[in-house]
Amino acid sequence: MGKKKTIHKFIFPTLTSNYFIRVSSVAILAYLFFTYLFIPVHISGTSMEPTYHDGSINFTWRLHYLFNKPERYDIVTVRFAGKKVMLLKRVVALAGETVEFKNGKLLVNGKKIEEPYVRYPCNWDLEPRLVEEGNVYLVGDNRNMPLKQHTFGQTSIKRIMGVPLW
Amino acid sequence: MVNSKLVKVALILIIGGIALYFFLQSEEGKIRKELNLLTELISREGEEPALILAQKARRTGLLFTETCDYESKSHSYSGHYTRQEIIRQTAAARSQFSSLKLKLYDLQIEFPTEKTAKVILTASVKGQTKAGEEVNDTHEIELTLKKIEKEWLINYVKVVEVLAK
Numbered sequence A: 001m002g003k004k005k006t007i008h009k010f011i012f013p014t015l016t017s018n019y020f021i022r023v024s025s026v027a028i029l030a031y032l033f034f035t036y037l038f039i040p041v042h043i044s045g046t047s048m049e050p051t052y053h054d055g056s057i058n059f060t061w062r063l064h065y066l067f068n069k070p071e072r073y074d075i076v077t078v079r080f081a082g083k084k085v086m087l088l089k090r091v092v093a094l095a096g097e098t099v100e101f102k103n104g105k106l107l108v109n110g111k112k113i114e115e116p117y118v119r120y121p122c123n124w125d126l127e128p129r130l131v132e133e134g135n136v137y138l139v140g141d142n143r144n145m146p147l148k149q150h151t152f153g154q155t156s157i158k159r160i161m162g163v164p165l166w
Numbered sequence B: 001m002v003n004s005k006l007v008k009v010a011l012i013l014i015i016g017g018i019a020l021y022f023f024l025q026s027e028e029g030k031i032r033k034e035l036n037l038l039t040e041l042i043s044r045e046g047e048e049p050a051l052i053l054a055q056k057a058r059r060t061g062l063l064f065t066e067t068c069d070y071e072s073k074s075h076s077y078s079g080h081y082t083r084q085e086i087i088r089q090t091a092a093a094r095s096q097f098s099s100l101k102l103k104l105y106d107l108q109i110e111f112p113t114e115k116t117a118k119v120i121l122t123a124s125v126k127g128q129t130k131a132g133e134e135v136n137d138t139h140e141i142e143l144t145l146k147k148i149e150k151e152w153l154i155n156y157v158k159v160v161e162v163l164a165k
Helices: A002-011 A017-037 B002-025 B027-042 B050-061 B083-095
Strands: A038-042 A057-061 A075-081 A085-094 A098-102 A105-108 A126-130 A135-139 A153-156 A160-164 B064-071 B079-082 B097-113 B116-129 B134-148 B151-159
Touching (some): A017 A038, A038 A085, A038 A160, A075 A135, A075 B134, A085 A105, B027 B050, B027 B097, B027 B116, B027 B134, B050 B083, B064 B083, B083 B097, B097 B134
Antiparallel strands (some): A038 A057, A057 A160, A075 A085, A075 A160, A098 A105, A098 A126, A135 A153, B064 B079, B097 B116, B116 B134, B134 B151
16 A cells, blocks of 8 residues: 555655755756766767667767867767767877878878778778867778768867767 | 736736847847748748749848858858859759758857857758759858848858868
């Protein structure tokens, strides 16, 4: 009987002012948490295959770069447009380094970089270019598409929103 | 008791209505209204008679200054356009689509001078061409609007390049 009452009370709570304060507090905290700390993201597109799949769900952890700077191989979310549209890419080169692609291989400062996460064949060729101060160079893991169709390149560190949670 | 509640609701509605009226009359409200009109004129659903197509293109052109600059590093259309060219390009582009939906959101509006407004927004275009190709593109856009004879007109459009190859 007591258990039944508890369940009934849980489903149909008494609408007291304390109850409304509790519900409002939870709603506000949840809003702040999922707006500023763990931003839910729906991955759309195949540019990070096979590491991240089209249609999957993740969260952006906003505080990751509070005390650190992005490093090579980090996967980051970048603010693309407004507050809602983000890109998910991998950092392959840092400020002051030169980046190029030769026969699908990534070269940083003229040296080949090992990329075990790239599983699909790639035939990209891109002339060397310098990553400017305050920027990082980002590329997706899926290079099995024409170079022109893949969104990649250097961007300001200021646009980096955080890292995916998993 | 009931009467006092009704009075309160009526007061809230009146104050809300006045606030909305003043917001729409504000410069920011006018710009938002104009950009809403732009999305309505660009969007289309299904077949459209040639006359309506031409009329919508003309009305779109009237939202721009006599000449307007367009800048985009990823598209080849960058340049200086007259209003007539904008009307022609709008009509030509819209006629290629069987359905088209333009959405402008996340607007940030600043007024560097009294007669100039800078707007940063997200533009998303979704649709299908008459050839059956699906289009789904989103970009951050920077606009400059000039106030000419009480009207805010688009003077400069820039597609923000987030990743530079």
